Amino acid sequence: xxxxxxxxxxxxxxxxxxxxxxxxxxxxxxxxxxxxxxxxxxxxxxxxxxxxxxxxxxxxxxxxxxxxxxxxxxxxxxxxxxxxxxxxxxxxxxxxxxxxxxxxxxxxxxxxxxxxxxxxxxxxxxxxxxxxxxxxxxxxxxxxxxxxxxxxxxxxxxxxxxxxxxxxxxxxxxxxxxxxxxxxxxxxxxxxxxxxxxxxxxxxxxxxxxxxxxxxxxxxxxxxxxxxxxxxxxxxxxxxxxxxxxxxxxxxxxxxxxxxxxxx
Amino acid sequence: xxxxxxxxxxxxxxxxxxxxxxxxxxxxxxxxxxxxxxxxxxxxxxxxxxxxxxxxxxxxxxxxxxxxxxxxxxxxxxxxxxxxxxxxxxxxxxxxxxxxxxxxxxxxxxxxxxxxxxxxxxxxxxxxxxxxxxxxxxxxxxxxxxxxxxxxxxxxxxxxxxxxxxxxxxxxxxxxxxxxxxxxxxxxxxxxxxxxxxxxxxxxxxxxxxxxxxxxxxxxxxxxxxxxxxxxxxxxxxxxxxxxxxxxxxxxxxxxxxxxxxxxxxxxxxxxxxxxxxxxxxxxxxxxxxxxxxxxxxxxxxxxx
Numbered sequence: 091x092x093x094x095x096x097x098x099x100x101x102x103x104x105x106x107x108x109x110x111x112x113x114x115x116x117x118x119x120x121x122x123x124x125x126x127x128x129x130x131x132x133x134x135x136x137x138x139x140x141x142x143x144x145x146x147x148x149x150x151x152x153x154x155x156x157x158x159x160x161x162x163x164x165x166x167x168x169x170x171x172x173x174x175x176x177x178x179x180x181x182x183x184x185x186x187x188x189x190x191x192x193x194x195x196x197x198x199x200x201x202x203x204x205x206x207x208x209x210x211x212x213x214x215x216x217x218x219x220x221x222x223x224x225x226x227x228x229x230x231x232x233x234x235x236x237x238x239x240x241x242x243x244x245x246x247x248x249x250x251x252x253x254x255x256x257x258x259x260x261x262x263x264x265x266x267x268x269x270x271x272x273x274x275x276x277x278x279x280x281x282x283x284x285x286x287x288x289x290x291x292x293x294x295x296x297x298x299x300x301x302x303x304x305x306x307x308x309x310x311x312x313x314x315x316x317x318x319x320x321x322x323x324x325x326x327x328x329x330x331x332x333x334x335x336x337x338x339x340x341x342x343x344x345x346x347x348x349x350x351x352x353x354x
Numbered sequence: 355x356x357x358x359x360x361x362x363x364x365x366x367x368x369x370x371x372x373x374x375x376x377x378x379x380x381x382x383x384x385x386x387x388x389x390x391x392x393x394x395x396x397x398x399x400x401x402x403x404x405x406x407x408x409x410x411x412x413x414x415x416x417x418x419x420x421x422x423x424x425x426x427x428x429x430x431x432x433x434x435x436x437x438x439x440x441x442x443x444x445x446x447x448x449x450x451x452x453x454x455x456x457x458x459x460x461x462x463x464x465x466x467x468x469x470x471x472x473x474x475x476x477x478x479x480x481x482x483x484x485x486x487x488x489x490x491x492x493x494x495x496x497x498x499x500x501x502x503x504x505x506x507x508x509x510x511x512x513x514x515x516x517x518x519x520x521x522x523x524x525x526x527x528x529x530x531x532x533x534x535x536x537x538x539x540x541x542x543x544x545x546x547x548x549x550x551x552x553x554x555x556x557x558x559x560x561x562x563x564x565x566x567x568x569x570x571x572x573x574x575x576x577x578x579x580x581x582x583x584x585x586x587x588x589x590x591x592x593x594x595x596x597x598x599x600x601x602x603x604x605x606x607x608x609x610x611x612x613x614x615x616x617x618x619x620x621x622x623x624x625x626x627x628x629x630x631x632x633x634x635x636x637x638x639x640x641x642x643x644x645x646x647x648x649x650x651x652x653x654x655x656x657x658x659x
Binding site: 097099100101103104107108110111112113114115116117118120121129130131132170171172174175177178179180181182183184185186187190191192193194195196197198199200201202203204205207208209210211212214215227228230231234235238239242243246288289291292293294295307308311312315323324327330331334335338342 | 381382383384386387388389390391393394397398400401402404405407408418419458461462464465469470477479480481483484485486487488489490491492493494495496497498499501503504505507508509512534537587588591592594595596597598602612615616619625628629632635636639640643644647648652653656
């Protein structure tokens with residue numbers, strides 16, 4: 091009896107925290123539908139004109155394109171590197187593995203604003219002009235370790251005996267990789283891709299210092315929050331959030347199908 | 355093994371190839387690690403070296419690698435400097451964030467492992483998703499909620515109260531922002547940690563008449579400690595580096611250490627001073643992280659082996 095009461099309290103607490111987590115996101119959505127330029131609540135007239143203006147803006151269009159380009163490139167590069175890294179992390183027994191496991195985590199434990207500045211300094215020291223391309227690299231420094239961990243969890247879950255069996259049956263290493271290892275790792279790689287894209291899409295501290303004259307969505311939003319608020323700020327913020335939600339939903343469903351197929 | 359296989363090749367041939375393959379794997383692992391190692395070498399270590407080099411350059415100059423001085427560090431340790439105030443603020447807030455988050459996240463982590471059952475996946479997604487929304491957007495949402503005539507103030511006035519509390523642009527709201535932003539970083543390692551506690555063990559203790567508090571203190575907490583430690587470390591380290599909360603919500607009512615670093619790099623164009631501060635922060639965080647990580651077995655945490 092006492093047990094069910096504790097469980098109910100845990101449920102209530104969790105749901106309460108979830109409500110608090112999403113409260114500001116909802117406030118942003120609300121503000122984007124305000125007709126007047128300055129936010130006041132309760133909203134007197136609701137309108138979609140700021141959404142329309144945001145969609146029509148050429149400047150924002152360019153920024154969105156930059157964000158997508160950066161996120162796509164980060165995803166492709168990160169997943170290739172991180173898949174190798176995850177195999178080294180969790181699959182193979184080799185001499186430097188323990189050390190490797192610890193070193194790879196360090197960038198995650200590093201404050202991103204300082205990392206961004208350090209990268210800016212590095213680019214500057216070797217004379218590289220910062221642009222969206224340097225931002226791709228900067229994002230990877232932080233995202234590759236995260237994606238490596240995500241894929242490593244999948245690697246831990248698979249049975250090395252399957253690879254051994256393929257070898258014993260005379261498969262070459264490339265064949266084993268293509269026919270056994272990668273298909274088994276697909277669900278993990280897929281999650282890794284989602285993480286890579288979405289973390290790059292929403293990253294602000296690294297972009298701030300490494301994009302140079304180019305700008306990503308979070309950077310543009312920040313610039314306007316500090317000076318020159320218009321309801322386009324919450325409108326674009328809400329759009330970016332919705333885009334991430336749709337991607338996570340579609341990607342998550344596809345991932346579930348992948349998992350089911352891998353299990354079958 | 356190899357000599358055995360040579361002695362009776364027919365009987366031990368499979369053993370021999372396995373040993374050979376294992377040797378092969380050794381190098382294979384190292385080769386797989388190479389791309390990541392190269393990336394982090396160029397993208398993580400090299401910038402840190404650049405920062406270190408700048409920290410010893412002449413103040414207010416860009417003479418990296420050509421000048422050597424300890425002036426920047428001397429400046430930092432000068433009692434007249436306010437940098438230490440920022441550092442203390444950052445550390446204090448980071449500690450408070452960790453303490454508050456531990457209390458907030460523990461019941462949820464416990465629930466994800468033992469209460470929510472098939473809902474666990476969905477609830478986890480709800481906690482992961484905010485990571486994919488830029489922290490600016492989320493923090494700005496709080497500004498819209500708390501600002502004068504904002505959602506809270508407006509609703510209270512509409513209900514006939516005199517209006518919402520004026521909490522925006524205070525140190526307290528900065529702390530709240532940190533707690534809000536870093537919740538997932540505490541929650542997920544903690545959940546992994548609690549997953550390491552065998553249910554049977556808890557049941558056995560209960561059957562033997564152990565009280566709830568006793569089970570929690572003697573079984574759950576020690577066994578889940580690796581995960582809790584990682585969560586605390588991660589939130590502490592991230593909170594030390596936090597700036598967005600203090601800038602957007604706190605309205606710069608306090609200056610945190612990474613904000614000081616930023617100011618040195620941008621407005622005051624004093625890269626060597628900024629670098630010296632970064633070096634101090636990096637050493638502090640690096641020492642803490644390496645110390646904690648050296649005590650953890652990552653294979654067990656992630657692989658549940």
